[in-house]
Amino acid sequence: MKLKALIMLFLMGSVSLMAQKSYQLQSPDKKLQVVVTVGDDIRFSLTHDGTEVLAASPISMTLQDGSVLGANSKVSKVLKAAVDKTIPSPFYKKTEIEDTYNEMTFAFRGNYGLVFRLYNDGMAYRFTTKMKNDIIVVNEEAGYNFSSDHKTFAPYVNSQKATFEEQFMNSFEQPYVHEPITKLDSKRLMILPLLVELDGGKKLCITEADLEDYPGMFLNNLTDKPALKPVFAPYPKVKKQGGHNNLQMLVEEREGYIAKTKGTRAFPWRVFVVSEDDKQLADCDMVYRLASPCRVQDFSWIKPGKVAWDWWNDWNIYGVDFRAGINNETYKYYIDFASEHGIEYVILDEGWSVNLAADLMQVIPEINIQELVNYGKSKNVGIILWAGYHAFDRDMEKVVKHYSDMGVKGFKVDFMDRDDQEIIDFLYRGAETCARYKMMVDYHGICKPTGLQRTYPNVINYEGVHGLENMKWAANTYDMPLYDVTIPFVRMVAGPMDYTQGAMRNAIRKNYAPINTEPMSQGTRCHQLATYVIFESPLNMLCDNPSNYRREAECTEFIADIPTVWDKTVALDGKIGEYVAIARHHGDNWYVGALTNWDAREVELDLSFLGDGNYKMELFRDGINADRAARDYKKEIIPVPADRKVKVKMAPGGGWAAKIYR
Known part of the structure; x- marks a missing residue:
C-alpha cells in the first residue's frame, strides 16, 4: 500500500508539473x-x-x-x-x-x-x-x-x-x-x-x-x-x-x-x-507612466509655485507693531512678504476655522478670509486653506464651491491617516470636486502618491514623507540628513513630496534640539537650499517665518527664485544613505543641488549636459566654519569651467546649490 501510494503521489506530481506552462x-x-x-x-x-x-x-x-x-x-x-x-x-x-x-x-x-x-x-x-x-x-x-x-x-x-x-x-x-x-x-x-x-x-x-x-x-x-x-x-x-x-x-x-x-x-x-x-x-x-491618463480637459488654471507657510514657524514673526498670531494682520504680513519675493501663495494652516467643530464654514472672528483673498489678489498672492479630513469630507461640494467663489486657490487636506478603499475613494472624489471648481489640492496626512497627480493634475502634492515638520519635536538622536539622502532613492520614486523645507535656523549635529515654537533644521544652511532642487514638490513651502527670511536676503532670494516644476531632470550622482546630486532645467536656467549625510564629502559633478557655450554659476556652498555654525555659507558667482567638471565640497550634514545661466 505504501509503495502504491508513493507511485500515485509521483504520478500526480508529474501531471501537475506537466500541466505547468511558462511564458517569458x-x-x-x-x-x-x-x-x-x-x-x-x-x-x-x-x-x-x-x-x-x-x-x-x-x-x-x-x-x-x-x-x-x-x-x-x-x-x-x-x-x-x-x-x-x-x-x-x-x-x-x-x-x-x-x-x-x-x-x-x-x-x-x-x-x-x-x-x-x-x-x-x-x-x-x-x-x-x-x-x-x-x-x-x-x-x-x-x-x-x-x-x-x-x-x-x-x-x-x-x-x-x-x-x-x-x-x-x-x-x-x-x-x-x-x-x-x-x-x-x-x-x-x-x-x-x-x-x-x-x-x-x-x-x-x-x-x-x-x-x-x-x-x-x-x-x-x-x-x-x-x-x-x-x-x-x-x-x-x-x-x-x-x-x-x-x-x-x-x-x-x-x-x-x-x-x-x-x-x-x-x-x-x-x-x-x-x-x-x-x-x-x-x-x-x-x-507616472503607469497612472491613468489625465481626466481634466482644461488645466490652464493650475499654477504650481511656492507657499509662505505659517504653522511650522508658529506664527512667530517679530519687529511688527501688532500681536502676532492667527489673525488678519499676521497673514497680511505673510502676504506682503510673499509679494516682495514673487512667492505665489500663502497658506492658512490649522486654526482659521473653529476648533473641534469640524465645520469649515465656521471661521474664527480674528480671521476674515474674503479680506485676505482680496488683499492677496492686490499683491498677486493666492490663498490656500488647510482642512481637516472629516471637516472637508462631510460637506465637500458646499465647502469647495463656497471657497472657490470667494477666490481661494486650493486646499491642503490633512489627517486622513488611512489608505483603505474608503479613503482612496475620498482622494479621487476630492480631486474631481476641486477640479470642477478650479481648485488645487495638497494631500497631507496620507500615503505615498500612486499617480493621481497625472490623472488629476490639480492634485499638486502629497505628504507621505517624514518631513521637516518633525524637527519641531524629534529627539536629538534622530538623523534628518541621513533621511534626506535616502528618500530621493526610495520615497521620491513614488512621486512628489510635501516635505516643507526652508529653515533659516540651522544646527550641527550636537547643537540640534526640538523647539516647537522656534524650530531648527539639522544640517547646514546650504543643505536646506539644496533640498529645493533635490526634492520634487510642485507646491513647495517656505517653512520659516518672514521675519527670519527678511534677515537672510541672499538665501531667501535664491530659494524664492527656484522653480517647482521642470523641463528636464538629470540625476548626476548619488549613493543611497550617503549623498545625492541632481540637476534640473527650467526655461533658460539650470539648477543643481547636492546633499550629504553627516559625513563631510567632496564629489565631482559632471555638467556636460549643458552643451557648448559660456555659462555662469551662482552657487551657495558650505562656509569654512559650517561644521561649527551650520548657518555659515558662502555665495559666489563664477564661470562654469570649460571642462564642465565642478568639485563640490560639503560639510557634515551639508549641501551645495547653484543656478546656472548664460
Whole structure:
C-alpha cells in the first residue's frame, strides 16, 4: 500500500508539473526578463542581466464567492505588444516622459486576466476582471520571494500598536531601518515604497501605481525566509468621529473584505523598479507612466509655485507693531512678504476655522478670509486653506464651491491617516470636486502618491514623507540628513513630496534640539537650499517665518527664485544613505543641488549636459566654519569651467546649490 501510494503521489506530481506552462517577456533593452509560470498557481520570477531580482513568487486574488483568481488557471489567450510613445507631463520634473515597454497580457477562463509590463527600469503587473456584476475582493495575495537575505531600506508604519488592525491607522511618515529581510519586525507593517539591495550593487524599489477604488498595499515578513507579503486594510464597517481635534474618522470595526468594486476593471499596478546605479532611482518615472491618463480637459488654471507657510514657524514673526498670531494682520504680513519675493501663495494652516467643530464654514472672528483673498489678489498672492479630513469630507461640494467663489486657490487636506478603499475613494472624489471648481489640492496626512497627480493634475502634492515638520519635536538622536539622502532613492520614486523645507535656523549635529515654537533644521544652511532642487514638490513651502527670511536676503532670494516644476531632470550622482546630486532645467536656467549625510564629502559633478557655450554659476556652498555654525555659507558667482567638471565640497550634514545661466 505504501509503495502504491508513493507511485500515485509521483504520478500526480508529474501531471501537475506537466500541466505547468511558462511564458517569458523581456524589456526593450533585453536586460530584464520575467518568467510567468501558470499551473496549480501563477508565479513569476524576475532577473536583470543574470542577476536575480525576485525568485518564483506566487500571486492571486480571492473573491467573496470563493473563487481564487490564480488557482488552477486555464490560459485562453496570451497577447504580446511593444509600445514606444511619449506622455505629456505638466507640473512634473520633465515636460514629457518616454513610455517604452513590452507587454504580455493573459486572458484566463473565468473572466479574469493578468498584465505584465517590462520597461528598461522595471516591471509591473496587475490583475484585470471582466465580470458582469460588482465583485467583493476578500484579499489579494502574493509572496515576493528572494533567494538571498538581502538588506532593505524599510519604513515601518509609525504606529507601535500591537495588531495590524490598529496599525492601519497611521500617518505614513517614518524613517528607514537598514536591515535584512528576515530581521524585519514581523509584528509591524511596512509602508511603500520599500527598497531591497540586490547583488552587484543593484536595487529593487517596490511600490504601486494607479491605486483607484482599492486599498493601498503594506508589506510584511511573516516567516524566517527572505520573503515579503502584501497586507491590505479591510473596508471600514463601523467608524466614529474623533482623533486629532475631532477631524478624523476612527475605524472601530472592519469588514471581512478589502474592496467592493466593479466586476469589469483593471486593478492597481504592483511596481518593481530595478536600478543598476543608485542615481537611476533619483530620476524614475515608473509611477507616472503607469497612472491613468489625465481626466481634466482644461488645466490652464493650475499654477504650481511656492507657499509662505505659517504653522511650522508658529506664527512667530517679530519687529511688527501688532500681536502676532492667527489673525488678519499676521497673514497680511505673510502676504506682503510673499509679494516682495514673487512667492505665489500663502497658506492658512490649522486654526482659521473653529476648533473641534469640524465645520469649515465656521471661521474664527480674528480671521476674515474674503479680506485676505482680496488683499492677496492686490499683491498677486493666492490663498490656500488647510482642512481637516472629516471637516472637508462631510460637506465637500458646499465647502469647495463656497471657497472657490470667494477666490481661494486650493486646499491642503490633512489627517486622513488611512489608505483603505474608503479613503482612496475620498482622494479621487476630492480631486474631481476641486477640479470642477478650479481648485488645487495638497494631500497631507496620507500615503505615498500612486499617480493621481497625472490623472488629476490639480492634485499638486502629497505628504507621505517624514518631513521637516518633525524637527519641531524629534529627539536629538534622530538623523534628518541621513533621511534626506535616502528618500530621493526610495520615497521620491513614488512621486512628489510635501516635505516643507526652508529653515533659516540651522544646527550641527550636537547643537540640534526640538523647539516647537522656534524650530531648527539639522544640517547646514546650504543643505536646506539644496533640498529645493533635490526634492520634487510642485507646491513647495517656505517653512520659516518672514521675519527670519527678511534677515537672510541672499538665501531667501535664491530659494524664492527656484522653480517647482521642470523641463528636464538629470540625476548626476548619488549613493543611497550617503549623498545625492541632481540637476534640473527650467526655461533658460539650470539648477543643481547636492546633499550629504553627516559625513563631510567632496564629489565631482559632471555638467556636460549643458552643451557648448559660456555659462555662469551662482552657487551657495558650505562656509569654512559650517561644521561649527551650520548657518555659515558662502555665495559666489563664477564661470562654469570649460571642462564642465565642478568639485563640490560639503560639510557634515551639508549641501551645495547653484543656478546656472548664460
